[in-house]
Amino acid sequence: MLAVRLRDAIRANENATVPLGSLDITLYRDDLTRIGYAPIVRESALDFSVDDKVVVLVDDVLFTGRTIRAAMDALVDYGRPRAIRLAVLVDRGHRELPIRADFVGKNVPTKPTDDVRVHLTEVDGRDEVELIARERVSA
Amino acid sequence: MRWSRRHVLDTDDWSTEEIEAVLDTTGAMIEVLSRPVRRAPPLRGRTVVLFFAEASTRTRVSFELAARTLSADVVNISASGSSVEKGESLFDTVRTLQALGGDIVVMRHSSSGAPYFVSERTDAAVINAGDGWHAHPTQGLLDAYTLRGALGDLAKKRIVIVGDVVHSRVARSDINTLVPLGATITLSGPPTLMPSAWRCGQAPAGTTYEPDLDRALEGADAVIALRLQKERQEGGLLPSLREYTRVWGLSEARVARMRPGAPVMHPGPMNEGVEIDASVAHGARSLVERQVTNGVAVRMALLYLLVGTPNLEAS
Numbered sequence: 481m482l483a484v485r486l487r488d489a490i491r492a493n494e495n496a497t498v499p500l501g502s503l504d505i506t507l508y509r510d511d512l513t514r515i516g517y518a519p520i521v522r523e524s525a526l527d528f529s530v531d532d533k534v535v536v537l538v539d540d541v542l543f544t545g546r547t548i549r550a551a552m553d554a555l556v557d558y559g560r561p562r563a564i565r566l567a568v569l570v571d572r573g574h575r576e577l578p579i580r581a582d583f584v585g586k587n588v589p590t591k592p593t594d595d596v597r598v599h600l601t602e603v604d605g606r607d608e609v610e611l612i613a614r615e616r617v618s619a
Numbered sequence: 620m621r622w623s624r625r626h627v628l629d630t631d632d633w634s635t636e637e638i639e640a641v642l643d644t645t646g647a648m649i650e651v652l653s654r655p656v657r658r659a660p661p662l663r664g665r666t667v668v669l670f671f672a673e674a675s676t677r678t679r680v681s682f683e684l685a686a687r688t689l690s691a692d693v694v695n696i697s698a699s700g701s702s703v704e705k706g707e708s709l710f711d712t713v714r715t716l717q718a719l720g721g722d723i724v725v726m727r728h729s730s731s732g733a734p735y736f737v738s739e740r741t742d743a744a745v746i747n748a749g750d751g752w753h754a755h756p757t758q759g760l761l762d763a764y765t766l767r768g769a770l771g772d773l774a775k776k777r778i779v780i781v782g783d784v785v786h787s788r789v790a791r792s793d794i795n796t797l798v799p800l801g802a803t804i805t806l807s808g809p810p811t812l813m814p815s816a817w818r819c820g821q822a823p824a825g826t827t828y829e830p831d832l833d834r835a836l837e838g839a840d841a842v843i844a845l846r847l848q849k850e851r852q853e854g855g856l857l858p859s860l861r862e863y864t865r866v867w868g869l870s871e872a873r874v875a876r877m878r879p880g881a882p883v884m885h886p887g888p889m890n891e892g893v894e895i896d897a898s899v900a901h902g903a904r905s906l907v908e909r910q911v912t913n914g915v916a917v918r919m920a921l922l923y924l925l926v927g928t929p930n931l932e933a934s
Contacts (some may be wrong), residue, residue, distance in 0.1 A: 508661075
């Protein structure tokens with residue numbers, strides 16, 4: 481959804497249409513054998529070649545960076561992009577991998593236990609980012 | 620829905636949601652197979668043991684390709700030239716498989732129920748790749764996926780299954796998979812090759828027996844021809860193969876009785892000129908090659924779904 485909006489904005493401002501695809505990164509997760517069940521895999525849709533292109537990955541919230549690591553691994557199975565960039569709506573910190581975003585909507589300081597929820601008009605009927613503070617559950 | 624099965628032994632006790640979950644995951648796997656790099660990492664570091672105690676090339680290769688595409692290590696144990704032929708008991712073979720450290724055992728066996736025996740004696744997840752006359756769950760699932768691709772929603776669709784039903788694990792698994800998805804099934808074939816209760820009005824729910832193939836095909840949405848084992852004739856169940864072909868073989872004229880464009884399927888390997896004419900097997904209606912491609916994706920889906928089961932983790 482965010483990528484669709486970016487594509488439409490580029491079309492309106494630059495009069496250029498960039499190809500748009502979606503990646504499901506489930507098969508590339510590094511915790512598949514740790515979570516105790518197999519999450520549903522959805523179909524990726526990338527009907528253009530990424531060879532020698534600059535590909536911008538778009539995600540709503542950047543947190544540990546593990547999703548982005550998985551997305552990069554998935555992407556290189558489709559070809560060899562000239563460069564991979566990362567655009568996120570919210571960067572909430574607490575990275576576990578050496579990954580940073582090239583384009584950030586807003587940096588939001590959070591605690592690791594907090595929950596950040598993004599609502600978009602196309603899905604939820606409103607544009608809103610919620611920061612929900614969670615008390616650390618004592619073990 | 621959260622997948623919770625440890626083994627795939629038979630689809631007869633599956634919910635419709637479980638069947639749908641496998642078919643949806645299969646769609647994602649088809650996409651993986653279409654990529655320039657046909658490989659994804661979810662089974663990295665896992666070992667899949669292919670234990671085929673009955674001759675099979677296509678199913679074994681299909682599973683092997685599925686496992687390798689998901690980055691698993693693959694170990695092959697076949698019947699001929701192995702300890703099985705030297706008289707090792709199934710129980711000892713299971714202990715060997717266990718010692719090899721297999722996370723998933725894919726097995727084919729001529730004895731119905733053998734995968735159940737193995738699943739109770741190993742920590743590995745077991746996938747039944749065909750046991751005796753009993754079940755061939757991955758064939759049922761790949762036929763369902765292929766039919767859905769050709770016909771869309773299977774509700775109220777009528778599928779004809781023709782041939783040697785009594786000895787067919789494919790027929791049983793097709794019934795177990797297609798009926799929960801809403802299809803009705805017309806079984807056809809010689810009365811000697813039909814379970815006696817089924818031809819006497821006690822066919823399973825969602826199915827009926829129609830001995831006249833021409834009548835069965837009239838307006839049908841698809842047909843699945845079963846492989847005729849030549850031994851059946853020697854066993855006295857058939858007068859001759861020529862008679863079988865004349866009465867139960869799929870010819871151009873026969874398949875034309877179905878709905879226009881209705882597809883023809885066969886689990887393979889085909890006896891062309893016996894249960895199916897070469898022109899039908901390779902004609903515009905034939906989905907036989909699509910079945911083979913979809914088979915790899917269905918098996919990938921099951922391997923993926925089983926990799927997350929807790930017991931696999933413990934092994």
